[in-house]
Amino acid sequence: MSDVRIIMGNEAAALAVKLARPGVIAAYPITPQTKLAEILSEYVEAGELKAEYVRVESEHSSLTVCIAASTVGARVFTATSSNGLLYMHEQLHWAAGSRLPVVMCCVNRGVGAPWSIFNDQQDSFSQRDTGWIQIYCRDNQEILDTVLQAYRIAEEVYLPVMVCYDGFVLSHTMMPVDVPDEELVRKFLPPYRPPDPLSPDRPVTINPVFFPSRRENAEGVLCDGYMEMRWKMQNALERSGETIRKASDEWAKLSGRDHGGMLWEYRTADADLLLTGMGSIATEATLAADALRAEGIRAGVVGIRVFRPFPGKEAVRAFAKARAVAVFEKCISYGYEGGVSSDLKAAFYGTGITAPIHDYIAGLGGRDVKTRELVEAGRATVAAVEAGDRENKLIWLNCRTE
Amino acid sequence: MSETIFKVNEKEYILPGNRACQGCGLSLAYRYILKALRENTIVGIPPSCLCVLHGLYPTTSVTVPALNTTFAGNAASAAGMAAGLRALNKTDITVLALSGDGGTYDIGIQSLSGAAERNTDFIFACYDNEAYMNTGTQRSGATPLGALTSTTPILTKQDPKKDFLKIMEAHHIPYLATVSPAYPIDLYDKFVKAKKIRGTRYIQIDTPCPPGWGYPTKDTVRIGQLAVETGLFILFEIEDGRFRFTGRSKTMAERGGKLLPLVGYVERQSRFRKMSMEQLGTLQAWVNGRWEECLKRAEG
Ligand SMILES: Cc1ncc(C[n+]2csc(CCOP(=O)(O)OP(=O)(O)O)c2C)c(N)n1
Numbered sequence: 001m002s003d004v005r006i007i008m009g010n011e012a013a014a015l016a017v018k019l020a021r022p023g024v025i026a027a028y029p030i031t032p033q034t035k036l037a038e039i040l041s042e043y044v045e046a047g048e049l050k051a052e053y054v055r056v057e058s059e060h061s062s063l064t065v066c067i068a069a070s071t072v073g074a075r076v077f078t079a080t081s082s083n084g085l086l087y088m089h090e091q092l093h094w095a096a097g098s099r100l101p102v103v104m105c106c107v108n109r110g111v112g113a114p115w116s117i118f119n120d121q122q123d124s125f126s127q128r129d130t131g132w133i134q135i136y137c138r139d140n141q142e143i144l145d146t147v148l149q150a151y152r153i154a155e156e157v158y159l160p161v162m163v164c165y166d167g168f169v170l171s172h173t174m175m176p177v178d179v180p181d182e183e184l185v186r187k188f189l190p191p192y193r194p195p196d197p198l199s200p201d202r203p204v205t206i207n208p209v210f211f212p213s214r215r216e217n218a219e220g221v222l223c224d225g226y227m228e229m230r231w232k233m234q235n236a237l238e239r240s241g242e243t244i245r246k247a248s249d250e251w252a253k254l255s256g257r258d259h260g261g262m263l264w265e266y267r268t269a270d271a272d273l274l275l276t277g278m279g280s281i282a283t284e285a286t287l288a289a290d291a292l293r294a295e296g297i298r299a300g301v302v303g304i305r306v307f308r309p310f311p312g313k314e315a316v317r318a319f320a321k322a323r324a325v326a327v328f329e330k331c332i333s334y335g336y337e338g339g340v341s342s343d344l345k346a347a348f349y350g351t352g353i354t355a356p357i358h359d360y361i362a363g364l365g366g367r368d369v370k371t372r373e374l375v376e377a378g379r380a381t382v383a384a385v386e387a388g389d390r391e392n393k394l395i396w397l398n399c400r401t402e
Numbered sequence: 403m404s405e406t407i408f409k410v411n412e413k414e415y416i417l418p419g420n421r422a423c424q425g426c427g428l429s430l431a432y433r434y435i436l437k438a439l440r441e442n443t444i445v446g447i448p449p450s451c452l453c454v455l456h457g458l459y460p461t462t463s464v465t466v467p468a469l470n471t472t473f474a475g476n477a478a479s480a481a482g483m484a485a486g487l488r489a490l491n492k493t494d495i496t497v498l499a500l501s502g503d504g505g506t507y508d509i510g511i512q513s514l515s516g517a518a519e520r521n522t523d524f525i526f527a528c529y530d531n532e533a534y535m536n537t538g539t540q541r542s543g544a545t546p547l548g549a550l551t552s553t554t555p556i557l558t559k560q561d562p563k564k565d566f567l568k569i570m571e572a573h574h575i576p577y578l579a580t581v582s583p584a585y586p587i588d589l590y591d592k593f594v595k596a597k598k599i600r601g602t603r604y605i606q607i608d609t610p611c612p613p614g615w616g617y618p619t620k621d622t623v624r625i626g627q628l629a630v631e632t633g634l635f636i637l638f639e640i641e642d643g644r645f646r647f648t649g650r651s652k653t654m655a656e657r658g659g660k661l662l663p664l665v666g667y668v669e670r671q672s673r674f675r676k677m678s679m680e681q682l683g684t685l686q687a688w689v690n691g692r693w694e695e696c697l698k699r700a701e702g
Pocket residue numbers: 449450451452472473474501502503504505506531533534535536537542
């Protein structure tokens with residue numbers, strides 16, 4: 001039975017959360033996430049969702065509440081944007097280090113200073129190294145489906161998952177979304193059964209001080225030191241790709257909707273120029289690819305869906321035949337270049353991929369990115385490469401730079 | 403109400419041999435807190451001496467479950483446990499957040515105030531050793547006027563201690579109390595009572611600290627008693643807005659309300675060795691004023 005509604009991204013996320021039935025929700029409002037926090041409180045107060053909604057006094061606390069509730073065995077949800085996510089930084093590390101299946105939506109927004117309420121991805125990008133899985137959504141349907149997948153993934157690999165989607169571009173834009181029924185969701189996502197929740201039946205001290213070296217427990221068994229714990233987290237992240245792909249495939253089988261596992265491709269088979277990016281800008285790139293093809297440039301798109309763990313191997317396969325690459329990204333590691341661009345170059349090193357990479361920093365603080373501008377960028381990249389210019393470039397798109 | 407030591411729960415929840423210093427006021431208090439709350443309790447811990455007391459992975463000397471969290475987050479973490487347990491219908495477990503004065507008065511005030519304003523169903527207890535002891539005795543908002551700390555090493559602390567009990571009282575929570583490990587029965591009874599109350603219960607514990615305060619380890623109980631007998635620390639409880647003296651402070655109030663002079667407390671601790679007469683006078687005046695205020699409150 002299909003139930004297609006014309007809704008905004010925040011409502012798509014809220015509907016997914018309702019379907020996932022978390023026991024505890026904690027959130028603090030910030031534009032453009034606010035509506036999501038509001039809709040969820042409405043579900044809870046109306047009795048449509050039986051959950052403890054903790055109306056915390058800050059984002060640091062919203063994630064802390066989720067971490068602790070998850071520790072005692074509840075399924076949890078939180079959401080934020082921009083400076084709210086930055087304010088959570090300490091707890092982002094804590095959630096991942098605790099190996100808890102916390103699911104959060106990051107409604108992407110630029111960070112201050114100066115203030116901007118508009119979209120870019122600097123917020124979640126700057127939390128890249130906290131140990132969270134990060135998935136970027138293209139459209140509102142993908143938001144709903146990805147939140148459900150996020151719980152499946154998190155509860156299998158014991159890592160927190162951040163579902164990222166662009167503020168306003170998706171959060172406040174109406175699109176048709178097919179809302180799955182509860183039965184279908186139940187098949188895909190059974191109720192959470194934590195293996196060993198903290199309780200008086202299991203009196204342990206969680207996350208005490210670890211020493212650098214391994215130490216013996218009371219029975220003389222040598223236990224992990226800090227580094228072993230950290231290696232396990234890295235290992236779990238490296239291996240989580242398999243779970244992410246499986247969750248995506250299974251959901252595709254059940255719902256008929258496949259958003260790609262780690263990355264997705266559009267008209268790449270014969271492409272000379274590959275455009276790439278994360279989130280809605282990658283969707284826009286598909287329109288640009290069509291337009292470029294109409295001009296005779298064989299363009300395609302590789303959309304990076306999962307940023308952490310980074311799909312390096314898939315990327316090598318997907319970009320193997322490209323002659324030029326244009327990365328469009330709404331974030332930058334200041335003092336160097338965009339994060340996707342850096343990761344792609346690292347993945348390509350030593351694989352024989354020599355296509356020049358033009359890194360276009362675009363849409364910061366909500367600066368409009370039109371398909372026409374992506375087309376022009378693609379054209380310029382091809383022209384440079386055809387003229388024999390093999391340099392990688394960093395270009396601020398649609399920005400006055402003198 | 404158990405009025406004698408013989409009625410105290412005999413079971414021990416802290417095994418012999420923990421990592422706190424000899425003569426630690428916190429150790430003493432914690433032992434009686436857990437006796438009062440018993441096994442169906444989960445403790446929230448921020449970075450502090452309490453975290454150290456619990457031991458290094460993979461061993462601990464504490465037999466109740468505990469969750470470490472970040473410095474600012476203990477109240478929110480305990481609120482999260484309370485919410486999670488309620489979501490799972492586990493309503494018979496007591497959640498205790500136990501923070502030092504730094505984790506309460508300073509970096510922890512935001513999440514505590516939020517949790518108290520929401521009347522979170524938990525006990526938040528602050529063990530107040532009047533400085534950041536875990537990091538080596540730096541000044542906190544709870545450090546008294548005139549005390550030397552490692553960040554007020556020459557001039558002593560120039561600002562008076564934050565009146566945190568007033569701040570917590572302004573949250574109009576169902577239960578607020580002060581306790582001292584020097585009076586373990588009073589401490590025990592208050593935690594037993596707090597356990598039965600729903601909503602936010604705030605308990606402040608005066609925990610003398612030999613290395614941080616500078617007195618011999620054998621004197622912890624004596625220092626704790628002097629704090630009460632000088633009126634610097636008053637034993638009371640406020641239940642649904644009603645103020646009541648308890649224990650030693652109650653007897654003192656009933657027997658004419660005389661306080662020992664503060665100097666007898668101050669001169670026994672090397673942290674006050676640079677305290678000026680003026681500072682001592684200011685502190686004494688504050689103590690006298692507050693004692694009068696409490697005596698009036700107890701009457702009316
Ligand atoms: C965000 C953060 N800032 C600073 C610290 C360092 N730190 C650890 S414990 C502590 C002092 C704790 O003081 P208090 O809460 O009074 O407890 P005590 O050590 O006195 O028992 C400090 C400053 C930290 N762990 N986290």
